[in-house]
Amino acid sequence: MSSIWDPLSLHPPSHSDALKVSFPQEHVMLMTFNRPRHLNAMTPQLTSDIADILNWFDDQSSLWVVVITGEGRAFCAGADLKAWHQRQISGKANKQEDVASSVHGFASISRRRICKPIIAAVNGSAYGGGVEVILNCDIVIASEDAVFALPEVKRGVLAAQGGIPRLARVAGHQLASEMLLLGNNVTAVQARDRFRFVNIVVEKSAVIPTALEIARQMISNSPDAVQSSKEGLLLSQKHHFEEAVQTQSLSFVSKRLYQGENIKEGLAAFSEKRKPKWSNPAKL
CATH class of the missing domain: 1.10.12 (Lyase 2-enoyl-coa Hydratase; Chain  A, domain 2)
Known part of the structure; x- marks a missing residue:
């Protein structure tokens, strides 16, 4: 390629240890949620880190594709419900106006409109907002043992950050209702073959390599x-x-x-x- 690729010249914004950022191959950024002990449940700090990194990524002409994944045995367990409960008790919980005004949605990804491709490398379980993030990705690679669920109805809350309309578009009303109104787990194969929001299912060790191979194929195009x-x-x-x-x-x-x-x-x-x-x- 005629573009000069120098990952050492890339200086992403400072961020907490809850997020890892690397550049594993030409024109590709890998972004890893890094709260494995908490199943990568989303926090305000991690959301802020992701927003800063993706805003920066979108402005870098030499970065063409982003791959997102999670450290450990989960992709993302959704919102940190214990922290949400404490905010609810204190009267500081999210209001419906906060959801409506959230420009980029859950984790600053689920409603983000960006022309650069986003590949999800789903290494394990994904719940709630984690699934909403996946539904806004362009290509989804999942491990054989990955589990997906939108269990918000079991907790008295709502998949309000883009998950409902996106799932309805890809799965159709009845299948979307199955996930949204029951809140039950879905396997990787079911997510691919029935609900149609997973592209490829591979063994766990192949998730990141497969995602990077898809990214490589993308950057071989204009x-x-x-x-x-x-x-x-x-x-x-x-x-x-x-x-x-x-x-x-x-x-x-x-x-x-x-x-x-x-x-x-x-x-x-x-x-x-x-x-x-x-x-x-x-x-x-």
Whole structure:
């Protein structure tokens, strides 16, 4: 690739030990929830760390894909319910207005609209908000022993951070109702074959390598075209068919694609029967 890849030049924002950030291969960031003793349950501090890192990631032209995973035996157990209970007692618990105004949703991911691809490497259990995060990822790799659930109804709360409409879109009303209204566990194979929010199921040791291989395949394509294609997917969730097409055609991401260097390189490489050498996309 013509872009110079130097991970040592990348300086992510400072963050707590509850989050690990690394750059395992060209153009790829790996972000790991690091509260294994607490099954990576989300806290305000971890949410703030994730927000800072993803905001920074989105601004780095040399980073094209992010892989998210969890340390230990869980991907993410959702919200820290003990802390939530204490906030409820103190009168500081989240109100419905707080949920509505949460720009990026649970863990600063579940409602985040970002044109760069997000790959979830689900290494174990995912509950509540953890599933809502997964539902907003583009590709989901799960271990054979992964377990998924939206058990909020069992705790008197709600999957309010984007999980309900996203699950309804991918699984359909009746299957979404099964997860949301019963709150029962779903296996990785069921999540793939019935509920349709998992792409690939592999043995546990292969979860991260498979996610990184998918990322490698993504970065072999034009980053401008990949990001513009994802923008189209996001717009299809928001608009009807023709409006989605028109909005994407006139967007800044599409303008960058049509006026950038990578479209020229891709067409030239095809004509010359060679592999293209992609450049970092211009900043929007």
